[in-house]
Amino acid sequence: MKLKKYFLLYLILLVVFNACETTPTITPEYPPILNPKGGLFILNEGNFQFSNATLDYYDFETQKLSTNAFETTNNRKLGDILQSITHYGDKGYLVVNNSQKIEVININNLSSISTISGFVSPRYMVINGKQTAYVSEYYNGGVKVVDLNTNQITQTIPLSGNCDELLVHNNKLYVTVSNKKMVYVINTQSNVVMDSIDVAYGPNSLLIDKNNHLWVLCSGRVINGGGFENGALQKINTEADTVLQMFYITRQSDHGPIKLCCNAKKDVLYWINKSIYKYEIDKNIVSSTPWLTSFNNNFWALNCDSLTNEVYVGDAIDFVQRSTINRYDETATLRGTFKAGIITGDFYFYYK
Amino acid sequence: MKQVLALVGLFWLCCVQLKAQILPADTIKHLPDFTARGHRFESFNTGAKMVQTDSLVKLISVHDNIAQLLSYNSQVFVRAYGHNQIATSSFRGAGAQHTAVLWNGINLQNSLLGQTDLSLLPAGFMDDIGVYYGGNSALYGAGAIGGAVMLNNSSAFNKKGANYQIGVGSFGMIQHRLALTYGTNKSYIKARFYHQSAQNNIEYHNYTLAEKPLQKLVHAEQRSNGLMLETGYKINTKQEINLRYWYGYTDRDIPPTIGMSVNNSYQIDEANRLGIEWKRTASKSRWIGRAAFVNEYLNYNDPTTYNSGISKSKTLISELENTTQINPNTAINFGVNYTGNFLQSSGYIKNVTRNSLAAFVSLNNNWSKKFKTTVNLRQDFVDAEFKPFTAGAGADYKFSKYISMIAQLNKSFRMPTLNDLYWVTGNLNLLPEQGYSQELGLTAKSTTEHAYFSIQLNGFNRQINNWILWQPYGGTWTPQNLLQVWSRGVEWNTRYTYCYKKFMWSARGDFNYILSTNQKANVQNDATVGKQLIYIPRLTYQTWLTFTYSNAYLAFNQTYTGYRFTSSDNSSFVDDYLLVNMFMGKSFKLKKGQVDIKFLINNILNQEYQVLPSRPMPMRNFLFSLGVTI
Secondary structure, eight states: OOOHHHHHHHHHHHHHHHHHOOOEEEEOOOOOOOOOOOOEEEOOOTTTTOOEEEEEEEEETTEEEETTTTHHHSOOOSSSEEEEEEEETTTTEEGGGGEEEEEETEEEEEEEEEEEEOOOOOEEEEETTTTTTEEEESSTSSSEETTTTTTTTEEEEEEESSSEEEEEEEEEEEEEESSEEEEEETTTTEEEEEEEEOOOSOOEEEEEOOOOOEEEOOOOOOOSSEEEEEEEEEEEEEETEEEEEEEEEOOOOOSEEEEOOOOOSSSEEEESSSEEEEEETTTTTOOSSOOOSSSSSOOOEEEETTTEEEOEEOTTTTTTSSSEEEEEEETEEEEEEEEESSSSSEEEEEOO | OOHHHHHEEEEHHHHHHOOOOOOOOOOOOOOOOOOOOOOOOHOOOOOOOOOOHHHHHHHTTTTTTHHHHHHHHHHHSEEESTSOOEEEEEEEOOGGGGGGEEEEEEEEETTTSSSSOOSSGGGGGGGGEEEEEEEOHHHHHTTOOSEEEEOOOOOOOEEEEEEEEEETTTTTTEEEEEEEEEOOOOEEEOOOOEEEEEEOOOOOEEESSSTOOOEEOOOOOEEEEEEEEEEEESSSSSEEEEEEEEEEEEEEOOOOOTTSSSSOOOOEEEEEEEEEEHHHEEEEEOEEEEEEEEEEEEEETTTTTEEEEEEEEEEEEEEEEEEEEEEETTEEEEEEEEEEEEEEEOOOOSSSEEEEEEEEEEEEEESSSSSSEEEEEEEEEEEEEOOOOOEEEEEEESSSSEEEEEEEEEEEOOOOOOOHBTTTTTTTTOEEEEEEEEEEEEEEEEESSSSEEEEOOOOOOOEEEEEEEEETTTEOOOOOOEEEEEEEEEEEEEEEEEEETTTTEEEEEEEEEEEEEEOOOOSTOOOOOOOOTTTTEEESEEEEEEEEEEEEEEEEEEEEEEOOETTTTTOEOOOOOEEEEEEEEEEEEEESSSSEEEEEEOTTTTTOOOOTTOBOOOOOOOEEEEEEEO
């Protein structure tokens, strides 16, 4: 019977075709076991509008990486663009930029505690005292004040520009504005802008060194119609909020100098400017020779282990595959390598 | 997979029962629709796999856009960014820029982006929709590396009529269509209007929230208007002229992806397309002259991020071709084409112009009754520079009445888009992409008094060199000729049609298995070599089961789309999905004219699925349509 044969063939081919298609195998994921002494949180931004941001956890003792640790713990995805993390006590705060929210987790087991919403484009969060946090808004400018007891936004400090990294020091909140040439200074008692510091174009990261000086890294920019404006590294006196030293940095890539970090002693600075550069704060010359050269790498994450002084470098490669993470000692000798999630943007070393 | 097999079982059972009811049989009335349209794309395309949309699908899809139609009725993978959102096509593992969309021979590929948003093109405006698999730049023109979608309007001499249809569907969708035709033996005028509005407030589980609650999509509203005006005139017995004007307007809110809480952006697309076609047909020679002006306006605006852009693109096309029957077994086609692109965009340093000239020639040879070949050659000159010479050769050999073989070899190319070249961080040094493809197909078919049966098996192999990719390369986000993509696959198509008096039933199965991999590492640490390109499914298949009796029909369609990787190292993917749709309708003859009713259920299994990550697609939904024709 012709018809029967035809459908038999149909069925056979269907089975054959289906056999070709197996569920792709991916890196197995399992709920992470967090080391009580602490470990490393790896923040993977993920792709814009894919909601594939992930949090990885690396245990130094077992040298085991738990990928996608937030989802495996909480049985839901983290969201769109994991920008930054901070913690206070046992609580960790994950700023998920394009999900317009902050996830509050128990930093000892990653279980979700609550979600703070009401933002437009949150980027960074800093905690001041026991119950107040400041959150920078990239679009729609300004800094939002959050009451950490209620997890509610209580106030908006309006600022113009794309507010980026934040730092609290001496009762002052420093706010970088990545599309301007200034750092705002806000009085944390009154939450009112008290001053602004003129810096180079595009301040994007900042830290306090061992001498209580503030360091601000600026990206510079491409000028519309041609040409570049250089980036810079600036040292700022935190008493008077004046610039003490300024080193211009030639942009080596379209993002310019970004991701300033320092070693445990806070006397050596590192940043990404396509390659990775290092500066010892007691010297007065910023070398134009990279500490670690990029060979078509797309370095996108950088931080120092505050215990071992090892430098962790994340290479986002083509920005649509898993990042490669390399560990280096202070002489830029490779100590280890592993894979993290898509677009690793930051490393957060958490020790008790 | 269990679901699939269960469904196949049902399918089989239906067939067996049906067979028992309807045997024995009488005369054959329906055969698949393969009528010749006289375009060179069809007549000088020996060895190509060309599939025309059959009349039942045309009836079913009248309220669809081309993207929706292709997603359930072709072997093209349609990348939909959401329900009624932007949708592009991937032929045989190629990219969205590798599809030529030809409207009456006029290439609608947007010069700015190199791709066509198929969701903006209403299927009901076309009289004929064809899907031509495989690249053939020498015939279709630059850009056609993957394949071509053919949208054609036909003339309406001696036809008169008026038709109004209303479609009311889920998610606040309402669509009005009006078509008026008046034709004499000398001239005709045809007008079609279209208006659609939809909330598109589909439901999805938000997997970034605790308990993954079911939510309604917000900010997804859409409004579209369209007009197609056609007129034709027979100058004398040999000459005919057709003029067509097509206006399209779509205003869409862009919804948040799953994980975003709000999205305030919107997009407005407006297009004016004017085409004129002159034909002079003598006994052994035919001249066709075409001229077209396409004016496209795109406005994307995101009030939150202040990201916005307006781009205006104007395209001027003129083409003259001749087909001559040299002797009974040899025909030649040759011609010239001019295409001018004029672009204005807020992201550009200056306004951009591109002038392309092309000369082409094709030769058909019938070596015997069994053996036919075509050779296509084309040379493009872009801005006075020679671009890759393209060539194609195809053959068709009939072993017997039942079995035949087709084969094609092609070299194709695609110019970098104007966006690739002239965007602020664009790259003026980009080379054209070049594709080399080979294809072999075997067809077995049999026609009996009541039944038609065919199996077609096609295998293809294609290499695309200099594939352009935007990447932060050398520190700047810029396009580079980075990838070398190897695509290969098999396609298997079957048809079975059985007719008895007023009754017909048919079954159809189309299967694809396609690997499309990058063959070249392009940066340090790159883990993409040998990996499937992102958003390209390996396995897809479609089956159809249709029953028609007199003026009524019932059709089932299932479409399976396999896993699509979302990362270039294939470390993450979106799930596969199986969609089952049901269509039914009936026409009632009146004294003067007729009334048509249609009822469609899409996604009967209520599958929650995404074509692209985090962009939800509709679960079970309905459409009711009422039409009056006089």
